[in-house]
Amino acid sequence: MDRLPEVVLGSPVGAGDRAGSTDVVSLGRMGGIVLVFTDLVAVDGLGPDLLVFENAFEGWPETGRVAASEDGLRWAWWPCDPEDAAGGYPGCAGVNPVHAAPGNDIDPTDPGTAGGDAFDLADVGLERARFLHVRDSGANAYTPDSGGFDLDAVALVHADVP
Numbered sequence: 001m002d003r004l005p006e007v008v009l010g011s012p013v014g015a016g017d018r019a020g021s022t023d024v025v026s027l028g029r030m031g032g033i034v035l036v037f038t039d040l041v042a043v044d045g046l047g048p049d050l051l052v053f054e055n056a057f058e059g060w061p062e063t064g065r066v067a068a069s070e071d072g073l074r075w076a077w078w079p080c081d082p083e084d085a086a087g088g089y090p091g092c093a094g095v096n097p098v099h100a101a102p103g104n105d106i107d108p109t110d111p112g113t114a115g116g117d118a119f120d121l122a123d124v125g126l127e128r129a130r131f132l133h134v135r136d137s138g139a140n141a142y143t144p145d146s147g148g149f150d151l152d153a154v155a156l157v158h159a160d161v162p
Contacts, residue, residue, distance in 0.1 A: 014098030
């Protein structure tokens with residue numbers, strides 16, 4: 001936690017399909033973090049509106065639940081099933097590897113190439129979001145070497161000024 005907030009601000013530091021990044025904050029069992037967008041806010045556009053990057057890699061997802069809010073008081077949670085491995089953990093963050101990283105020319109706001117997990121504000125009935133809450137699902141491995149969901153970064157795909 002001594003690297004907060006810088007460790008979750010800026011570009012993700014993806015390591016691809018077979019390795020996770022260490023540029024993360026581990027939330028711990030059922031731990032969470034609330035991010036406040038100050039310069040831009042997420043807005044509902046065509047397709048995904050934001051990407052959440054964890055250090056997931058092939059064979060090692062660490063699931064998290066995601067909620068958004070316009071005012072920081074009323075939260076809209078995306079449904080997440082952290083027990084449905086066969087179905088790909090629908091609605092959860094921490095499932096897909098991260099490909100975007102500084103210097104590799106992959107746009108972290110491009111849902112088609114950046115990796116991470118995509119979320120559409122329309123799916124939870126929001127047009128704008130200034131706050132994002134990410135919480136460990138409680139269904140991950142918790143060992144001295146693994147603290148559950150590890151947040152790398154969040155990218156706004158569709159954004160506007162507050």
